[in-house]
Amino acid sequence: MSVRRAADSDVDQILALEEQGFEGRELWSRASWASELAADNRIVLVAExxxxxxxxxxxxxVGGVAELNRIIVASAGRRTGLGKTLxxxxxxxxxxxxxxxxEVRHDNxxxxxxxAAFGFEEIARRNNYYGNGVDAVVMRVELEDDDADD
Structure with missing residues (x-):
């Protein structure tokens, strides 16, 4: 298993993952993924x-803040450590x-x-963000500064 930067040619496989991980109005479109791949301030990685x-x-x-927009693991790869690797x-x-x-669904x-295993802590909730009774939990982790000891 290797992790590499995603390429435009990966969109079809990414969309197949999208359908395994999300449904309905939570699904990202081909255009959404194409925008992620094209944006200068995005890091898109795939496990292959x-x-x-x-x-x-x-x-x-953006500056000193990174935001995890999406992480998806294929059904067959769940509970194997692939999410941790990504x-x-x-x-x-x-x-x-x-x-x-x-942000993550409170019921996920x-x-x-x-x-939580990576040190993320809840800092806010968005009530009913994903629909009736399904909140978004906003989480944050401070990242280590590898240059701090220099």
């Missing part, structure tokens, strides 16, 4: 083995950021556990 993409992460970086790679790639933010226990 034998030319098959099994995970994707996209991080937006999140770790996304954090490393956001090397200029001092902190990372994200596996994702909440993953983020």
């Amino acid at each position: 083995e034998a030319e098959e993409i099994s995970g994707v992460i996209t991080v937006q970086q 999140l770790a790679a996304g954090i490393v790639a956001a090397e200029e950021a001092e902190e990372m933010l994200l 226990a596996p994702a909440m556990a993953l983020y």
Whole structure:
């Protein structure tokens, strides 16, 4: 398994992952993913083995703040550590950021556990953000400054 920068040619496989990870109005379109890949301030990474993409992460970086926009792991790759690998790679790639933010459905226990394992803490809630009774939890982690000891 390797993690690499995503390319435009990966969009079809990314969209297949999108359909495994989200539904309805939460689905990102081909145009949304094309915009992620084209934006100067986005880091889009894919996990791949034998030319098959099994995970994707996209991080937006503006100044000292990185925001995790999306992380998706293929159904077959869940509970294998792939989410941890992608999140770790996304954090490393956001090397200029001092902190990372994200939002997650309050009822997505596996994702909440993953983020907590990386030190993310809840800083806010957006009530009913995903629909009736489904809140968004806003989480934050301070990122280590590798140059602090220099």
